[in-house]
Amino acid sequence: MADAKPKKALWRPWIRALHRDIGYVAVGLTFIYAMSGLAVNHVTDWSDGDPSFKNYQATHELGALASLGSDEAIADAVRQKLSIKETPREVYRASPEELEITFDKRSLHVNPVTGHVIDDGQKPRFILRFANWLHLNRGKKAWTYVADAYAAGLLLLATSGMFMIAGKKGFFGRGALLVGLGIAIPVIYIALAGP
Structure with a gap:
């Protein structure tokens, strides 16, 4: 049989x-x-220090801007020349030779006399x-x-x-040992390192 x-x-x-x-x-x-x-x-x-963004620095030569008068007029001209549509959070004089234009993820350091601009900012990582x-x-x-x-x-x-999977390679075979190992790893780490 x-x-x-x-x-x-x-x-x-x-x-x-x-x-x-x-x-x-x-x-x-x-x-x-x-x-x-x-x-x-x-x-x-x-x-x-940030996996989401990478820092960059660029320089631009825009020509003399001081003749435009007010800091706001200079800031508007810089934004226009650099094709920046974003509205600045702040425009202020850091010194007589430096106008600061700050945005959410970038700052422009402008010398109104020479038109030299240092553009510091962050770009998203792809x-x-x-x-x-x-x-x-x-x-x-x-x-x-x-x-x-x-x-x-x-x-x-x-x-x-x-x-x-059934049998020796399934849960009731070596599977239970491997599941136990997976549970033991965080338990042992917490026991040794503490929360």
Whole structure:
């Protein structure tokens, strides 16, 4: 008499299909969160201390501007020549030879006599600026729903992943040891380093 084959769990194919489809949806979000997490975890390694923006400095020679009269007129002329549409937060004299024009992410140091302009500012880093904006939930209420759905999806992936494979390589084999290791890593770190 032939040995009876063990019954296959009928629910396991459904778990694999669910795991696969949720995994596909999670790929884009995982890239965003992982990239941002790496950038933010190493914030002190960025030369300008901010993974979202990079500092820059540029100089411009605009010609004499002092004859325009008021500081506001000079500031308007500088903005026009440099094609800056943003309204300055502040225009003030740092000294007789230097007019400061400050914006949210840049400052212009203008010598009205010579027209020499030093442009100090920050430019967003490609992709990282937006990844960090999403990761740190700057999008507020609407993005909170997306982030919560993503977190729930990760919980489903983690849970379904434990039961996709049967036998020695499954959860009740080496899987339980690996899950225990995953739980032990943060526990041991907290025990040694403390919150």
